[in-house]
Every structure is written in structure tokens, then in C-alpha cells.
Amino acid sequence: MSLPLPTTESRAVVTGASSGIGAALATELATRGFSLILVARREELLDELAHRLTLTHGVAVEVRAVDLSDRIARGVLTDELAKREIAVLCNNAGIATFGAVSELDPEYERTQMELNAVAVHDLTLAVLPGMIERRGGGILISGSAAGNMAIPNNATYAASKAFANTFCESLRGELKGSGVHVSLLAPGPVRTEIPDPTDQSIVDRVVPDFLWVSSEYTAKISIDALYRNKMRVVPGVISKGMSVAGQYGPRSFTAPIAGAFYKKLGAKPTPRPRKFIRK
Numbered sequence: 001m002s003l004p005l006p007t008t009e010s011r012a013v014v015t016g017a018s019s020g021i022g023a024a025l026a027t028e029l030a031t032r033g034f035s036l037i038l039v040a041r042r043e044e045l046l047d048e049l050a051h052r053l054t055l056t057h058g059v060a061v062e063v064r065a066v067d068l069s070d071r072i073a074r075g076v077l078t079d080e081l082a083k084r085e086i087a088v089l090c091n092n093a094g095i096a097t098f099g100a101v102s103e104l105d106p107e108y109e110r111t112q113m114e115l116n117a118v119a120v121h122d123l124t125l126a127v128l129p130g131m132i133e134r135r136g137g138g139i140l141i142s143g144s145a146a147g148n149m150a151i152p153n154n155a156t157y158a159a160s161k162a163f164a165n166t167f168c169e170s171l172r173g174e175l176k177g178s179g180v181h182v183s184l185l186a187p188g189p190v191r192t193e194i195p196d197p198t199d200q201s202i203v204d205r206v207v208p209d210f211l212w213v214s215s216e217y218t219a220k221i222s223i224d225a226l227y228r229n230k231m232r233v234v235p236g237v238i239s240k241g242m243s244v245a246g247q248y249g250p251r252s253f254t255a256p257i258a259g260a261f262y263k264k265l266g267a268k269p270t271p272r273p274r275k276f277i278r279k
């Protein structure tokens with residue numbers, strides 16, 4: 001069985017649709033004829049995308065400007081989604097912090113958990129009964145290759161993505177034969193925008209261009225995977241390497257290596273020494 005065919009009533013919901021992988025997922029679903037509900041906080045970006053997708057693909061696109069880390073605002077959205085015909089849910093919105101938890105803003109760490117884990121759980125629970133009743137639907141969760149590992153200096157993110165990865169792959173086991181597809185997107189680095197050459201992260205500096213995967217490619221193989229009810233999508237060579245190391249490498253070995261690398265991710269690049277110019 002495949003995903004439900006798009007209808008005028010049904011909607012594909014994409015969270016984090018105002019940029020990066022989320023915007024690409026929304027575009028990919030629109031090209032396949034799905035009408036959409038786009039969710040993120042930056043309403044003007046969602047409106048722009050909605051306008052573009054309607055114009056190009058003739059689909060209906062609704063915008064919900066919601067802070068998904070806010071339980072009350074999220075509750076309004078989940079109540080709405082529970083009553084609507086949701087064919088696809090892409091649980092994609094997420095944020096990350098780098099550095100030692102003890103040195104990071106505790107409020108933002110809580111926000112990260114709320115967005116990356118609790119909101120994913122809430123939204124899934126909202127659409128699931130309808131999908132099961134209709135015997136059709138697709139849930140894609142954007143976890144991460146980081147969710148397979150213990151990563152010092154990325155602890156809240158790695159742990160929140162461990163929830164996303166494990167919840168997703170556990171849920172699909174429960175839904176076998178129900179007609180509801182569940183796939184995990186667990187990428188390593190995905191290039192979502194062209195890096196600023198004057199302010200590159202260590203990943204931008206270390207990873208050569210040909211090893212990066214784009215948001216568009218990631219979105220395409222993710223939606224293909226959801227159609228086929230594939231368990232996990234891991235785009236690109238680096239993601240696959242991280243995935244194998246994370247799942248099969250002993251944590252006592254991988255955690256210090258990952259931790260040292262992620263420590264540098266939080267740090268600003270050291271300015272190159274200026275050449276001494278003789279006058």
C-alpha cells in the first residue's frame with residue numbers, strides 16, 4: 001500500500017516549513033499534488049512559500065504561524081489537526097545547541113527539548129487516530145544521525161533526537177499492517193543554505209563540497225521513502241558513516257571523539273593571522 005492519494009480535503013502538514021529541509025519537504029509534497037498546512041513561527045516566510053507553491057503546483061496551502069515549543073499554542077494546532085483529514089505529517093521543526101549544557105541558557109535547552117521531542121510526540125498523537133481510522137497516512141520524523149550517539153557538547157540535541165529516532169522506529173512496528181507509513185529521516189550534515197565564507201562553521205571548513213547533500217535531495221528521498229514505508233533514510237556518505245559509527249561503535253570510544261569535534265562547532269572560527277605588510 002502507498003500513501004493516500006491527495007484530495008481537495010486532505011492535507012500534508014510540514015513543521016519547520018519556513019526554511020531548510022522543511023521548505024524542501026513542503027515543495028516536494030506540493031509537486032506530488034498534496035495540499036498543505038505549513039507550520040513555523042516566521043509567518044512572512046510561510047506566506048511567501050505558500051503563494052509560490054499554489055502558483056506553481058495549483059495546491060491549496062494554509063499557514064499556521066505557531067511556536068511549537070509553547071504548549072498552549074501547540075495545543076490549539078493539535079486540536080485542529082485531530083479534527084482534520086491529515087494524509088501526511090512531517091514532524092521536522094528542530095533546533096540545536098552546541099557547548100556544555102552547564103554553560104548554555106537553561107531556558108533555551110528546555111525549549112529545545114519541548115520542540116525536538118515533546119512537540120513531535122504531541123503532533124503524532126494528534127493525527128494518528130484519524131490515520132488509523134482511515135487506514136492510510138504517512139508520518140515522517142526528522143531525527144538525526146546525532147540521535148544514535150552520545151555527544152558531549154551537543155547533549156540536549158543528541159538526546160532529543162534519540163527520542164525522535166527511537167519513537168519513530170518503535171511506532172512503525174506498532175503500525176505494521178495498519179496502512180499508516182512511518183519513516184525516520186536521520187541525516188548527518190545537510191546543506192540548507194550557502195555558507196558565508198567569512199563565517200564558516202568547522203563542518204563547512206572540514207567537509208568538502210562534493211560530500212554535502214542538499215535540502216532538496218534530502219526531501220526527495222525522504223518522501224520517496226515514506227511512499228515505500230522505508231524504516232530510515234540516511235542521505236549522503238557522511239550521514240551513513242555517522243550512522244554506522246553511532247549504531248555499532250562502542251560509546252566509550254565514539255563519545256570522546258564526537259565530543260571534541262562538537263566542542264569546536266560551538267566555537268567561532270579563529271581568524272586567520274594577518275599578513276605582515278612591509279611598507
Ligand SMILES: NC(=O)c1ccc[n+]([C@@H]2O[C@H](COP(=O)([O-])OP(=O)(O)OC[C@H]3O[C@@H](n4cnc5c(N)ncnc54)[C@H](OP(=O)(O)O)[C@@H]3O)[C@@H](O)[C@H]2O)c1
Nearest residue numbers: 016017018019020021040041042067068093094144189190
Ligand atoms: N540540516 C542538517 O544538517 C540536519 C542534520 C540532522 C538533522 N536535522 C534536522 O532536520 C530538521 C530541519 O533542519 P534544518 O537544517 O532544515 O533546520 P532550519 O533550516 O534551521 O529550520 C528549522 C525550522 O524549524 C522551525 N522552528 C524553529 N523553532 C521553532 C519553534 N519554536 N516553533 C515552530 N517552528 C520552529 C524554523 O522556523 P521558524 O524559525 O520560522 O520558527 C525552521 O522552519 C531539524 O529537526 C534538524 O534537527 C538537520
